[in-house]
Amino acid sequence: MNRRPRGQNPQRRQRKECVAVYSMNPLTIHFLGSGDAFGSGGRFQTCICVTTFRERFLLDCGASSLIAMRRDRIDPLSIDTILLTHLHGDHFGGLPFFILDAQLISKRSAPLTIAGPIGTQARVINALEIFFPGSSSIQKKFALEFIEIPERQMTTIGNLRVTGFPVVHASGATPYALRVECEGKVLAYSGDTEWTDALLEAANGADLFICEANYFEKKIKFHLDYQTVLEQRAALGCRRLVITHMNAELLARLPEIEIEYAEDGKQIVL
Numbered sequence: 180m181n182r183r184p185r186g187q188n189p190q191r192r193q194r195k196e197c198v199a200v201y202s203m204n205p206l207t208i209h210f211l212g213s214g215d216a217f218g219s220g221g222r223f224q225t226c227i228c229v230t231t232f233r234e235r236f237l238l239d240c241g242a243s244s245l246i247a248m249r250r251d252r253i254d255p256l257s258i259d260t261i262l263l264t265h266l267h268g269d270h271f272g273g274l275p276f277f278i279l280d281a282q283l284i285s286k287r288s289a290p291l292t293i294a295g296p297i298g299t300q301a302r303v304i305n306a307l308e309i310f311f312p313g314s315s316s317i318q319k320k321f322a323l324e325f326i327e328i329p330e331r332q333m334t335t336i337g338n339l340r341v342t343g344f345p346v347v348h349a350s351g352a353t354p355y356a357l358r359v360e361c362e363g364k365v366l367a368y369s370g371d372t373e374w375t376d377a378l379l380e381a382a383n384g385a386d387l388f389i390c391e392a393n394y395f396e397k398k399i400k401f402h403l404d405y406q407t408v409l410e411q412r413a414a415l416g417c418r419r420l421v422i423t424h425m426n427a428e429l430l431a432r433l434p435e436i437e438i439e440y441a442e443d444g445k446q447i448v449l
């Protein structure tokens with residue numbers, strides 16, 4: 180029998196690569212995509228990579244995420260879990276590409292967990308079938324697990340404790356602001372929403388709250404504006420606040436704003 184020499188097992192090599200990327204800090208937050216749905220400012224759609232002592236996960240995976248990962252040299256194999264705030268293309272539309280890459284290009288063997296609102300599994304499979312017919316039923320060489328997070332119930336996902344607070348944003352399934360506790364830190368993210376007091380619950384005491392601010396001051400249904408976030412800054416009760424998902428009008432006025440903002444490639448260490 181032709182035995183494989185020691186150290187040549189591709190699965191073992193893959194696990195080794197994953198271990199090598201873990202952070203020396205409790206949390207390292209890397210904005211891969213900080214844009215809105217429409218490519219404003221040439222920014223990629225929402226995708227935030229979080230690396231901890233023990234794992235790496237994504238917060239949302241917009242349609243452009245695999246491109247952003249390649250640009251910033253984040254190996255898709257290093258991602259253990261993908262958490263979704265809501266089921267809009269600029270927040271989960273990267274999954275068909277991510278899953279197909281895992282099967283065909285990256286040749287993933289480690290399990291992948293995708294967690295999001297109730298209805299996530301069906302929507303991801305539908306998206307796979309629309310983009311690449313037949314792809315959802317191909318035998319995979321890795322375990323793909325879906326976890327659908329119930330509202331306001333802390334759900335344990337690996338080393339993460341995740342709570343979804345329902346927000347106000349029509350997306351075919353209940354959209355969440357997510358609060359993630361891990362390694363003694365709390366990271367919260369609004370997803371997309373107009374103002375709702377649920378954000379106060381999600382952000383309260385968080386080490387970092389990432390909040391969408393789509394417009395500068397215009398009030399519209401289902402999205403936030405910078406002025407509203409500024410007015411609520413103290414009430415949010417978070418240690419650090421960063422806005423993201425900015426449209427072209429807000430991007431043009433960045434020199435005026437008083438809140439820290441995300442940029443593609445920006446990293447924050449907690």
Ligand SMILES: [Zn+2]
Pocket residue numbers: 265267270348350371
């Ligand atoms: Zn949305």
Ligand SMILES: [Zn+2]
Pocket residue numbers: 215216225267269270371424
């Ligand atoms: Zn969005």
